[in-house]
Amino acid sequence: MDEATSVGTGETKEPSHDTSKVWGGIDLGGTKIEAVVIDEAGTVLGRARHPTPGDGDPSDVVQGVYGALKEAAQAAGTTPQRLVGVGVGAPGSVNANDGTLAHVGNVGRGWEEPYPVAADLGDLVGSRVVLGNDVQVAVAAEYRLGAGRPYRSILGLWWGTGVGGGLVLDGVPWRGRGAAGEIGHMVVKPGGARCGCGRRGCMEAYAGRASMERKARKAVRQGEKTMLFDLMHKKGRPRLTSSIWDKALQQEDPLATWLIERAVRMLGAGVASAINLLDVEAVILGGGLGTRLGPAYAGRIHDAMSPHIFVPERQPPVLVAELGELSGAIGAALLSQPPMK
Missing domain, CATH: 3.30.420.40 (ATPase, nucleotide binding domain)
Structure with a gap:
């Protein structure tokens, strides 16, 4: 499947599945935004993929992230506003304490100055948003749940x-x-x-x-x-x-x-x-x-x-x-x- 294809997969669980404690995750890339909703065990309940806005400024990218997250939440039988928390893995210089992202060359039109991604996305979802380096969080997932076990x-x-x-x-x-x-x-x-x-x-x-x-x-x-x-x-x-x-x-x-x-x-x-x-x-x-x-x-x-x-x-x-x-x-x-x- 190509990186920039818009997809909302059918990984929706039955309505009886407990969605009271679920978390959202975003992989922000140069060509695609991948969104998932997982449970406590790391099981994927819903996912979606949208193209990254190629000519967008940081606020456009955040809107694109929210759109992908909303679709993933719908596939999981919930809404972004019901997520316990949301994590974003992003390239560039991540300041996890401030929730800002800077020196991003491959996303949208790129930006150099720190942009408050966590605050902007947090306003849309109404819950805590944390930032991490895209590859570091991916490697941590592989260590815990994948090939690194x-x-x-x-x-x-x-x-x-x-x-x-x-x-x-x-x-x-x-x-x-x-x-x-x-x-x-x-x-x-x-x-x-x-x-x-x-x-x-x-x-x-x-x-x-x-x-x-x-x-x-x-x-x-x-x-x-x-x-x-x-x-x-x-x-x-x-x-x-x-x-x-x-x-x-x-x-x-x-x-x-x-x-x-x-x-x-x-x-x-x-x-x-x-x-x-x-x-x-x-x-x-x-x-x-x-x-x-x-x-x-x-x-x-x-x-x-x-x-x-x-x-x-x-x-x-x-x-x-x-x-x-x-x-x-x-x-x-x-x-x-x-x-x-």
Whole structure:
């Protein structure tokens, strides 16, 4: 299913299901807003997906978030106003204490200054709204409910519009001073390609979907042939979504194949360096591209890591996120729940 498709799935439970204690979760991405409603155990009772307003300012994005949440709540047999709390996982600089979001480059028209997302959304839903980093909350969900359950320490690698990361170390989500896990901005080639962050040589400059699209557009202007943009126009998309990259790979499109293979090499080098530093037990691969390309590309990333691993006999597995495209929204909802006793 494409990132920007508007969906309200039929995951509605029977009316007898107790909806008196349910929480909402939002995964705010560059192309889509994913919303879920969960119960105390983390079971998804309703979900919805809406496109992110491509030209919207922050207030438009908040309205889009509310629309997706309302649809997910309806699928769960409730309303946003009956939710105990709502969590939002978002890219950019998150100030959880103030409920603000800043330095958001891939959402709407983007914004630099802190915007009170929690307060604005809280006014609409009438309940507590908490913010968290999108990848950190997704990795926490995978640790608690998904592919990370067998392990005490994991590294999340979220491969999508950008490249994000998250850490759980010895059972504790590690956020550092608020920006831990930004693996996409590890330098894999000093003085290399310019990243969307303005620096050069970041992993995201080679592997982020937005960066790969910029490279593809430049190649087309220089006369290279590709089906990527024909597929984009056929699907009516304004951007190269994960499904378009997947389709082009299946058709063995030369440019798409070269760009993805280059991305895998850079991911392998960067992730291996993180493993050499942290020695975690497993890598969880998520994000739009990660979940779309699945186990085959998890294996390729694992192979690309191998030449760089300092202790090769302890190279950790690379596992695809079990919660798939819902890991971010479920993690955001868990963020709004009280801590487990």
